[in-house]
Amino acid sequence: MKIDREIEIIRGIPALYFPAGDALCIADLHLGYEEALMEESGIALPSGQLKDVEQKLEAAIASCGCEPAKLIINGDLKHVFSESSRQEWKEVPIFIQFALNYVKEIILVRGNHDTFLGPLRRFGSRIKVVNALSYHDTLFIHGHNRDFARILSESSERTVVIAHEHPIIVLGDSVGARVRLPCFLIGRLGAGARRVIVMPAFSPLAGGTPVNLASKEDFLSPILRSPEVEIDKMEVYTVDEDVGIMAFPELRSWKDVSLSL
Numbered sequence: 511m512k513i514d515r516e517i518e519i520i521r522g523i524p525a526l527y528f529p530a531g532d533a534l535c536i537a538d539l540h541l542g543y544e545e546a547l548m549e550e551s552g553i554a555l556p557s558g559q560l561k562d563v564e565q566k567l568e569a570a571i572a573s574c575g576c577e578p579a580k581l582i583i584n585g586d587l588k589h590v591f592s593e594s595s596r597q598e599w600k601e602v603p604i605f606i607q608f609a610l611n612y613v614k615e616i617i618l619v620r621g622n623h624d625t626f627l628g629p630l631r632r633f634g635s636r637i638k639v640v641n642a643l644s645y646h647d648t649l650f651i652h653g654h655n656r657d658f659a660r661i662l663s664e665s666s667e668r669t670v671v672i673a674h675e676h677p678i679i680v681l682g683d684s685v686g687a688r689v690r691l692p693c694f695l696i697g698r699l700g701a702g703a704r705r706v707i708v709m710p711a712f713s714p715l716a717g718g719t720p721v722n723l724a725s726k727e728d729f730l731s732p733i734l735r736s737p738e739v740e741i742d743k744m745e746v747y748t749v750d751e752d753v754g755i756m757a758f759p760e761l762r763s764w765k766d767v768s769l770s771l
């Protein structure tokens with residue numbers, strides 16, 4: 511679904527396509543999440559996340575119509591902060607190799623989880639790691655950045671794409687059924703004409719902020735917690751593999767009735 515001439519939401523998948531820049535953008539893969547959960551809390555998940563993100567990437571690329579030249583990963587490619595998780599050491603290079611079968615170049619915009627990236631060196635110049643990316647009038651930052659005010663004031667791109675928040679909406683009915691859907695948020699930055707887009711997580715496991723239930727202080731991203739963004743005025747686009755994309759108007763016009771308890 512086209513947001514405008516420059517940006518499309520890929521049908522049913524948490525990914526953006528930028529036709530002018532021939533780039534696909536995904537975020538928050540959190541590879542290695544299952545092993546971290548096992549180590550931290552003894553909860554054993556079947557480790558199917560790598561297969562899931564590979565399949566979704568393939569489907570997203572198929573939807574672009576041609577193989578995009580660039581894959582932009584807007585932060586949190588991996589999950590564990592320490593140097594030690596075996597699963598993510600294994601999975602990160604496998605995923606990058608898989609993605610490089612389709613795209614010429616990967617740009618990783620560093621997220622708060624993207625520490626110890628030594629295993630990426632083997633891919634040489636085909637993967638770049640940056641703190642922020644300016645590309646075709648769009649600024650990509652992960653969204654955890656405490657110094658966002660400086661980053662925004664020193665930049666002028668019309669669109670700012672962030673991730674980190676893993677937005678979802680929760681819909682329910684009076685007998686207690688609940689549906690959780692990952693969603694994009696699209697709104698304005700400050701009083702000016704700049705636009706902000708919040709991407710949902712590509713990881714099927716990583717949880718997220720229920721944007722129609724949360725109050726502003728429940729949000730994680732310093733940008734979304736700041737007065738720069740009026741969350742209630744953001745439009746919501748959910749993505750679901752079966753349903754596709756559902757567009758919701760500004761949050762303030764419907765969030766009070768989204769759970770009819």
Ligand SMILES: [Mn+2]
Nearest residue numbers: 586621622674
């Ligand atoms: Mn993050």
